[in-house]
Amino acid sequence: MLETINLSKSFKGKKVVQDVNLYLNNGESVGLLGPNGAGKSTTISMISTLIKPTSGEIKLNGVNTIDKPGEIRRISGVVPQELALYQELSAYENLKFFGAIYKMKGKELEKGIQQALEFVGLEARQKDLVKTYSGGMKRRLNIAAALLHKPKILILDEPTVGIDPQSRNHILETVRMLNQKDGTTILYTSHYMEEVEQLCDRLYIMDHGKIIAAGTKAELLSILSTEDTIKVELNKMDETFVEYVKTIEGVRKVEASHSQMKIIATKGSNLISKLVHLAEKHHIQLINFHTETPSLEDVFLHLTGSKLRN
Amino acid sequence: MNSVLWVQFCKDKRNPLVILLFIAGSILATFLFAGGVYSPTTVAIFSEEENASEIETKWESLLNVDDSIQFEIVEPEEARTNVKDGNIDVAVMLMETDYRLVVTSELPSVSYVQQHVEKVFQREAQISAIVETQGEEDVRSEIENYLADAPFQLETQGTGSEQVPKYNLSTQLLFAFTFLISMFILGLKVNNVTNDKVSGIWDRMILSPMTKTNMYCGYVLDSFLITLFQIVVVLLMFKYVMNYEVGDNLWLVIMIAAFFTFSMISVAMLITGFIRTPEQFYAIYPSVIPLIPLISGAYMMPGTITNPILLFIADLFPMAHAMEAIMSVIFYNAGLQDVMMSLLFMLLIGVVAMGIGINLIERRSK
Known part of the structure; x- marks a missing residue:
């Protein structure tokens, strides 16, 4: 039309x-x-x-x-x-x-x-x-x-x-x-x-x-079908810890705000165990974490590198 | 076009106060400023000499030689208080062979009165001197008879008629202020184009089957009708309620006002072409508009401005042409033929300014 x-x-x-x-x-x-x-x-x-x-x-x-x-x-x-x-x-x-x-x-x-x-x-x-x-x-x-x-x-x-x-x-x-x-x-x-x-x-x-x-x-x-989105809640936020997370194999993007982190990583990269190990090393306590189903917001983040409502 | 006109009228109907305030402002401004051009018609005279009433009676008859100024005997205290309070500009204190003017400041009306009084006292002094020399009282009547039929007599005559036209600055100021206020009204109305552009209504109209010509015509016609309404209301009020001299050919005066209105709408449209927001228009337009009557000499007696550059600039604006045409009609009984050139000038300014203005507005839209 x-x-x-x-x-x-x-x-x-x-x-x-x-x-x-x-x-x-x-x-x-x-x-x-x-x-x-x-x-x-x-x-x-x-x-x-x-x-x-x-x-x-x-x-x-x-x-x-x-x-x-x-x-x-x-x-x-x-x-x-x-x-x-x-x-x-x-x-x-x-x-x-x-x-x-x-x-x-x-x-x-x-x-x-x-x-x-x-x-x-x-x-x-x-x-x-x-x-x-x-x-x-x-x-x-x-x-x-x-x-x-x-x-x-x-x-x-x-x-x-x-x-x-x-x-x-x-x-x-x-x-x-x-x-x-x-x-x-x-x-x-x-x-x-x-x-x-x-x-x-x-x-x-x-x-x-x-x-x-x-x-x-x-x-x-489906653009994100090869990725996992994991949301992690920490007892405190540490910039060094965030930088280390970014270096974990398979991690593509990390967003950190206050005591929360959103990590996008390649599917099957065994991220959680690596994350627990890294947190222990930095004396950071993981309060809560869950894997999210990707949303269009994630797609947008993936494509542009920024949030939609910036 | 009709729908644009209708919606603009609806807006005015909802808020008629603006238009009414402008009409009231126009009347008020004329009263304040045109009323200030005071040519004294009645002047208070008094004497404080011993034989005051004799002196007052003598000079009252001598001073009231024509209808231009009426001299009236008043109590000295009353005259002084009135001058002091500013109710009158001047009073004349009479003596046997001399006079004093009672004034508070050197106003134009004071010298006008002084000229007249001085002339009467000088003449009377000359006659008295001759009478004293001759020792005969008949000499006075002889001189008066001689002067009444003097060998050299001055007769003034108008170019077009036997009657010399009498110029009235109050009438000129009435039009000057009416046009000044009308320029503000039409500016306000023309600014609706920018208002509607900013609000997005203009875009809605563009996307409709309505043509741009019809859109512009709607806004221009609305400005034209409202402004002309204001001018006509003010003129009718001054002519029939306040008995101002607005001339006998009211239709021709309204026609000139119509040409002026169209022409000024075009100038306002031209200014709209240079600005982006209604706020910019409100900032620029009221700064420019009060200059137009000043440059056009609308507040001054004709011929006051002689600088060729100023006269050239004045000719670029419709007001100079409108004032010239209207004054010709009112004071010199000019007809349509006589004011045709002024009308054509206004039309030309209107067409050129409207063309450039709309062109600029359209360029900004792209």
Whole structure:
């Protein structure tokens, strides 16, 4: 349905997006995952035709959208990261305006507004001014504004930033319903791993402007199938001890914070016995340790060398 | 375009106080500053001589020779208190053959009164001297008759009509302050472009089927209508409620104001092209705008600014052209043909500034 081919964007000579190749099938829910500054927003701005790429192509059903942006604009809805709403107007007035710019009017507009409000659970407060809403309600209205013209593709740019868990769940549920019941194709960007894990069929992991991994959750987790993740709790943290752990054969990465250590090592490297021996030598007591099933967070750590929410 | 206009009106409807405050500010500024240009119409006179009432009666009739200044006899204490309290600029203390001005400071109105009083006293002194020399009382009436039909008489005539137009600085200041405030209103409205860009609403509009032309037209038309509304309300109030001299051709005055509004919206759009955030606009625009009436000589009598460089800079802004056209219409009964050049200048400034401004805004978006 939609694909990008070697999509790149430079600002003042600095490449912020480099050779991004991604595709979205009809009815699919795809996540674009990456830390802040990874280039996710720039990528979706290019996909939604808000900014022109420096090089590369974006094709909607084989047609280049850079030259002909009309069709993708017609069938897509974009939920921006910022709250693109008139705070001094009511939710109803906001939606009336956003519907009117899509040439909706009369009963069609009225019906669209009520459906969108119902969908995001704001119909009871539609006459209230947006500035009186909570952060979560504003975010929901931000989504409703993109749903009015019933888009086939919904592009969401970090729609849950800065809101409470309850509103977050509401938004995630809304997006899931749009995808599963209405068949809307979803492109969801976030730096919250668990959101993307919950919502998306496939994932693209982005860092420093590049796609560094892509696939289903299982495919991405298989990257770590040759590794064990072991979490260790110590009675005290010792920098020398951490350095020694790093030298143990098979250890690939060590993260230490306070009295805890997270060690990624090659499967079957008999790490625990070596660790016990080393701790005794350094007079450090191992309080607790367990082997973890790798998560997407671990995959990200493995691929980028840093945590997602740095 | 209609939807942009509608949403902007909705915002104003929710918060009409800003527009109302600007209208009130415009009226207040005119009162404060235009009201300050005081040309004394009534001047208090009094005498403290022994034969005070005789002296007062004599000089009252001699001083009230025309309608330009009305001299009125008051009690000495009242006159002094009024001058002291600043209620009046000047009072005249009369003596048998001399006078003293009671003032607190050298205001322009003082010399205006002094000129008149000095002329009357000098003439009376000359006539008295001749009467004393001749010893005949008839000489006075002879001289007065002679002067009434003197061989050399000065007659002033206007270029276009027999009546010499009377310039009124208060009227000029009314327009100067109305336009000054209107520039702030339109700036505030034009800044909505930047506000909506920063909030992301602009992007939503770009992704919709609405064309950019319609988007810009919506914002420009909104600024235009609100600003023109303010100008018209202020003018009507001053014309019909406060009886200011706004001329008989109100439609032409409003038309000039409309051209000025469009032209200034373009200048505001040009400034918007140079800035990134609404805050930058709020910092720059109010610093630049008060300079425009100053450079354009809107607060001064025509012809005060003679420096060619300043005059050239003034011509770059619409205000100089608007003031010139409006003053021509009000004081010299100029018609549409007469002010056409000023209108075209404003239109030209408007088109050029709007073109460059939108171009800059679009370049920043890329």
